[in-house]
Amino acid sequence: MVEAKRLIDDKGKRLDGRKWNELRPISLQVGVMKNADGSAYIEWGKNKIMAAVYGPKEVHPKHQVLPDRALLRCRYHMAPFSVDERKNPAPSRREIEISKVIREALEPAVIVEDYPRTAIEVWVEVLQSDGGSRCAGITAASLALADAGINMRDLVVGCSCGLIEDEVVSDLDDTEDKEGNGDMPVAIMPNLGQVTLLQVDGIYTREQFQKAFELAIEKGKEIYGMQRQALTERFFGGEAKSSQVEEAAE
Amino acid sequence: MSMKKNYVVETIRKAQMVQLLAGGKRMDERALDQPRPLKIETGLIQKANGSARVTLGNTQVIAGVKIATGIPFPDTPDKGLLVVNAEILPMASPYAEPGPPSEEAIELARVVDRGIRESEMVDLTKLCLIPGKSVVTVFVDCNVMNVDGNLFDATSYAVVAALGTSKMKKYLVKEDKIESTEEWVPVPVERTPVSVTLARIGDKLVVDPSTEEEAAMDMRITITTDDGGNICATQKGEASTISPAQVLQAVDTSIRVGKEIRVQIKEATK
Numbered sequence: 050m051v052e053a054k055r056l057i058d059d060k061g062k063r064l065d066g067r068k069w070n071e072l073r074p075i076s077l078q079v080g081v082m083k084n085a086d087g088s089a090y091i092e093w094g095k096n097k098i099m100a101a102v103y104g105p106k107e108v109h110p111k112h113q114v115l116p117d118r119a120l121l122r123c124r125y126h127m128a129p130f131s132v133d134e135r136k137n138p139a140p141s142r143r144e145i146e147i148s149k150v151i152r153e154a155l156e157p158a159v160i161v162e163d164y165p166r167t168a169i170e171v172w173v174e175v176l177q178s179d180g181g182s183r184c185a186g187i188t189a190a191s192l193a194l195a196d197a198g199i200n201m202r203d204l205v206v207g208c209s210c211g212l213i214e215d216e217v218v219s220d221l222d223d224t225e226d227k228e229g230n231g232d233m234p235v236a237i238m239p240n241l242g243q244v245t246l247l248q249v250d251g252i253y254t255r256e257q258f259q260k261a262f263e264l265a266i267e268k269g270k271e272i273y274g275m276q277r278q279a280l281t282e283r284f285f286g287g288e289a290k291s292s293q294v295e296e297a298a299e
Numbered sequence: 300m301s302m303k304k305n306y307v308v309e310t311i312r313k314a315q316m317v318q319l320l321a322g323g324k325r326m327d328e329r330a331l332d333q334p335r336p337l338k339i340e341t342g343l344i345q346k347a348n349g350s351a352r353v354t355l356g357n358t359q360v361i362a363g364v365k366i367a368t369g370i371p372f373p374d375t376p377d378k379g380l381l382v383v384n385a386e387i388l389p390m391a392s393p394y395a396e397p398g399p400p401s402e403e404a405i406e407l408a409r410v411v412d413r414g415i416r417e418s419e420m421v422d423l424t425k426l427c428l429i430p431g432k433s434v435v436t437v438f439v440d441c442n443v444m445n446v447d448g449n450l451f452d453a454t455s456y457a458v459v460a461a462l463g464t465s466k467m468k469k470y471l472v473k474e475d476k477i478e479s480t481e482e483w484v485p486v487p488v489e490r491t492p493v494s495v496t497l498a499r500i501g502d503k504l505v506v507d508p509s510t511e512e513e514a515a516m517d518m519r520i521t522i523t524t525d526d527g528g529n530i531c532a533t534q535k536g537e538a539s540t541i542s543p544a545q546v547l548q549a550v551d552t553s554i555r556v557g558k559e560i561r562v563q564i565k566e567a568t569k
Contacts, residue, residue: 121538145405156538227374231417233533243540247520249533250417258530258550266543 056213056225063225069218072208072268073179077189077279079196087197089279091189094222095179100189102197105167119164123152125186127175147183148173154187154207154236154246160200169199180226181209187236187246192276196283203238205245206273210235210265212251217260219268233258235265239273313515317501325505326512332552334495334507337560339456339567341464349465349486351567353457356509357447360385362439362457366467366486368428368477369436379426379434383412385441385454392446410534411441411455411494414523418492418531421462425487428470433477435467437486448509451521451534455494456564463488463568491564492531493557496521497549499541504549506556520546522553526561530554 057063067073073094082088085101092098108114125147129138140148155171171194173186184207191205211221213229226232231251237244244266253261316326323331335356344350347363369380385408389397400408415421426435439461441454469482498508498516508516517539523532530550535541541549 142405142409145402146409149402149406150534150536153536153538157540238540241540243542244535244546245540247533247535247541247546249522249530250413251531252417252419252525253530255528255530255550255554259547262543262546 056228057216057218063213063218065222069216070264070268072220072271073222075272075275077192077275079192079279079283085193085197087193087195087199089189089192089196091185093179093181093185093188094220095177096175096182096185097177098182098185098189099174099176100186100193101172101174102170102190102193102199103172104169104197104199105164106170108166108168113168114166117165118161119159120168121152121156121159121161121171122168123148123155123171123173123190125151125173125175125183127178127182131175131178147186150246150248151183151187151190155190155194155205157243157245158191158201158203158205158238159194160202163200169194169197178223180221180223180232181207181234183207183246184209184234184236188272188276192279195280203240204273204276205236205238206269206276207234207236207246208265208268208272209233210261210268212253212257212261215257217257217264219264231261233261233265235262235269237266237269239270309514312511313500316512316515317503320501320503320505327509331503332506332556334452334556334560335509337456337563339460339564341460341567347461348467349461349463351457351460351464353453353460355449355453355456355507357445358443358449358453359445360441360443360450360453360457362441362454362461364461364465364486365438365440366465367436368433368470368479371427371431371434375423376431377427378423379421380436381416381421381423381426381439382437383415383439383441383458384408385411385443385450387443387446387450391443395446406534406536407443407450407454408441410451410521410532411458413534414455414492414494414521414532415439415458415462418490418523418525420459420488420490420492422487422489428472428477429475432475433472435470437462437465437467446510448511448513449496449507451496452494452507455492455523456560459491459493459564460568462486463491463564490525491561492523492525493561493564494521494523494532495553495556495560497552499539499545504545504552506552520549522550524554524557528554528558
């Protein structure tokens with residue numbers, strides 16, 4: 050397929066000037082909402098996403114109560130103004146599927162057994178969307194869960210890799226996602242070395258698949274450092290270094 | 300449809316399965332990487348442009364294709380429309396209900412659609428009549444008739460078989476008008492994507508899980524590959540984790556098993 054505009058030039062530079070394995074700028078803030086038990090705000094490229102957590106709280110309707118663990122609820126929603134053409138505010142099939150995979154990506158990290166007969170609600174609102182919004186949403190949501198003081202095995206961090214012009218690249222933006230050859234969102238629990246979300250589209254050879262998958266894990270670990278820094282700033286003030294967190298943990 | 304309805308019975312069954320799997324055996328005596336018997340019948344609905352009934356073990360899905368003309372999406376003015384949808388009928392299981400599609404049914408339809416779309420099975424550029432104005436629209440609707448696990452693969456095979464045997468009217472463009480002729484032509488099918496789903500029970504991956512196995516699994520992964528052994532779509536499911544090594548193991552199994560199933564699908568659609 051001949052592309053009208055090249056997504057990656059002969060020097061390996063992408064449209065926004067990044068190299069194949071570079072991330073877009075990411076900023077994270079924890080504890081930004083007053084009412085929520087926990088919250089986090091992420092800007093990742095043009096993504097602007099707010100995640101808020103309520104709970105553990107009473108389960109309504111009551112027949113959904115789980116006797117041995119918490120019910121984790123998750124809604125990924127895009128604001129009507131978050132995309133080029135106004136999006137109908139009713140949840141689309143895409144959003145329903147993404148809500149499901151985000152829940153399944155977060156639940157392994159949450160020690161749901163610690164909160165029987167309760168609900169933990171995770172609301173992810175995409176205020177402005179760019180490529181990789183589900184990964185950004187997961188990254189923010191796991192911080193919001195931590196901010197809410199929910200017991201967790203690990204943080205969860207998402208990063209998407211993919212193919213543009215048949216080359217493996219990290220962290221696709223909107224244009225690269227739409228015009229590229231494939232997208233592979235991956236979420237991991239970095240300390241436990243486990244994958245909690247994996248979706249793939251595009252046509253990958255076996256080698257490309259492995260390269261993109263391993264790159265997503267590597268980049269996820271990089272973003273995990275930023276998550277820790279954001280939590281440090283939340284609980285130990287802006288000046289604190291993550292070494293202080295380790296001390297505090299000990 | 301994973302159905303965890305009877306906790307005690309399922310916990311006992313799971314323990315039994317894990318024990319059997321340690322010795323490389325399954326409850327129904329299949330090998331770990333062996334799918335259930337697959338039966339594909341095509342052309343059963345005369346009013347559809349193409350149709351297929353797939354029976355995978357006791358799971359049964361009917362897919363029907365309806366083709367018409369319509370307006371392309373604004374971002375793909377030179378491509379036809381291909382939409383795959385799936386519904387789990389209330390008759391398909393004692394646990395299925397009528398009403399708006401469940402989260403599960405939506406995921407099923409979207410994962411199957413992704414495999415077909417991303418593999419570029421149908422050359423959508425050949426379905427363009429007047430760029431930006433008129434294209435051929437292909438709707439594939441799937442009815443899950445009976446649930447016995449692994450709806451993802453059964454539905455995907457039904458779609459591939461139905462599309463592979465579909466015929467559409469030949470359309471002519473005359474002075475910006477679309478004219479339908481009486482001549483029937485095949486849908487431009489270029490590839491045969493094959494979806495292979497693996498479930499993890501204990502620490503073992505098994506291909507093509509039955510309902511009984513789905514109740515005991517903690518993780519599911521669906522991988523679609525094309526004729527060249529490329530990976531076109533993947534979806535990990537269930538609230539559990541998978542190690543990177545196990546992902547790659549699943550990919551290799553899916554490529555290998557997919558090859559054998561592709562032969563069966565091609566045989567049924569030739």
